[in-house]
Amino acid sequence: MTDLTLLAADGVTASVPLADAPSFTKPAAPLRSRVAYAAAHVVPKVWADNTPGRPADIDWDATLAFRRSVYSWGLGVADAMDTAQRNMGLDAAATRELIARSAEVAREEGGSVVVGVNTDHIDSELISVDEVIDAYKEQLHFTEEQGAGPVLMASRHLARAASSADDYRRVYREVLGAATTPVVLHWLGTAFDPLLAGYFGDPAWQAASDVLLEVIGENTDKVAGVKMSLLDADAEVSVRERLPGGVRMFTGDDFNYVGLIGGDTVGQGEGHSDALLGAFAAITPVASAAIQALDAGDPDRYLELLGPTEELSRQVFAAPTFYYKTGVAFLAWLNGHQRAFQMVGGLHSARSLPHLSRIVELANASNALEQPELAAERWHGMLRVNGVSA
Template sequence: MTDLVLLRADGTTASVALQEAPHFSKPAGPLTSRTAYAAAHVVPKAWAENVPGAPADIDWDATLAFRHHVWSWGLGVADAMDTAQRNMGLDARATRDLIARSAAEARSVGGAIVVGVNTDHVEDEVISLDAVIDAYTEQLHFTEDAGAGVVLMASRHLARAATSAADYERVYRAVLESASRPVILHWLGAAFDPVLAGYFGSTDSAVASETVLRIIGDNADRVSGIKMSLLDAQAEIALRARLPKSAAMFTGDDFNYVGLIEGDGATHSDALLGAFAALAPSASAAIQALDADDTARYRGVLAPTEALSRQVFAAPTFYYKTGVAFLSWLNGHQESFSMIGGLHAARSLPHLSEIVRLANASGALERPELAAARWSTLLTLNGLAS
């Protein structure tokens, strides 16, 4: 068995045994007990000018192949979300291109897809509420025309412009009136984007939840669910217990998804997770276990991955994309550990080493020998013994 070299914070190394990949099987049919979307990342051209501030130059073959990997495991793709570096390198042109290309690929294989609709094509940081409505509506219509489902993302513009809960209700009501089919709302916490602190009108999640419930209740035929990413399991459980039957809770809690997806016997969360982009085989195997009413196997497969996800999403949480791309590279889904905007430099080597350790321990290395070789090469490149 090959040894896996790990890097300590003081620069010294240690070795652990490289584990075999789990023998997971792809589903023979659709997953039924839970709806699960993996929020997918984008792969840049390694030779292009993907430096901070430059327009994204994407390797479309690798980016779309990764989405086919997700679909092959029975999961849906959530595209053009924060995992794809919205507001962190993915510019407006690249966002539109990603939505159109991914929607077309989804149609070609019958894959489920939802994509983020935001206001981020507007360059001015501060705009009026009416301008926020117009910006949302423009992206909404583009996405619907492309044939993808909609996740109405939390907007930095709205966070800056709104002065009350009523402002959020007004904007969402106007945008939802323009939707031709139900959409998923999106509540992203300040850990993921500090600009969104106090979204839905309050920094108190219980108070903000009342606004969310009014928006959903007043637009019940236009809202199919909400993705909640506050990294607060109790807040999510409290809100999902009060949702109308027509609205699903999609957990975006990359710290606590195992228990939230399993549920409490009365309610459960579906999934729309950046973590599942790095864990598609494990996520699929776990939901297949739920489909077979085997909760012990569900926990056995998925519970070990939660420590890995917590490391990937460790503070500052908005740099989690680096860990997702790193695992994609280790698992052979891209040829270079690189990201648009140069974001692959956002995490330290000891941080990445802990990702390697936890991925090895949790069965998240799909091709362990390749992962070990690539990690060893990265250590050598940085002048470290491997």
């Protein structure tokens, strides 16, 4: 049996047995009990100038192959979101191309794709509320033209421009009024983006959620769901239980998703949350197997499969949380979905070797290494390059 070398924060190495390859089965029919999207990352060309501040130069073959893999496991793809490095290296031109290409792959695979709609193609940091509305509409119409489902992301421009909750009400009312297909609203917390403090007009989630729910209540025909990424399970359950009928809660809580997706089947409030998670891009086969267990009416098996992945996800999303993208790409490399541990904008350097070692350890323990021998070979090679005996 192969051993896996681990590296602690004090430089001491240790070994654990490498787990066997998981034996998960791809679903023969669409998943039924939950709607689940994996928020996918982008893979740059290995030979590109993947340094801070440089435009994204994407390896489209690897990037789109990863999305095809997600579809093969029965999950949908959430694209051009923060996981794809929006506001952290993915420039406006690359974002538009990603949306168009991803929508085409979804049609080819018969999969479901939703994509981020934001205002980040505007270079100026300070714009008016009217300009925020126009910027949102421009990206919304492009997304609709591609045939993808829109996710109305939280806008840094709006956070800067808004003087009160009324500005948020106005922006969302006008943008939703212009939508020709139902959208998902995205509430992203400050752990993911500190520049979004006070979003929806108040730093307290209780008051902010009232504004969000007012917006939804006034536009129920235009809102398919809301994705909450506050890393606060109580807040999510509170909002979920107040949503109008037909509006889904998509959890974006990468710390507490097991109970939130399980919902009332595992004692986590009334109903359940569906999923739109960066974590599911890192553990797609496990997530698929767990939802298949729910489809089969086996919540115990669901918990047995998905429960151990939550500690892995908490490590990937550890503070500073906005660097979680590094862990997602790292696991994609270990699992053979890209040929090098490279990221747009040099973000592959955003986590330490001991942090990555803990990801390896937890992935090994939670059946998240799809090809354990390959993962061990790549990890040990990375250690040796950095002067650590493996």
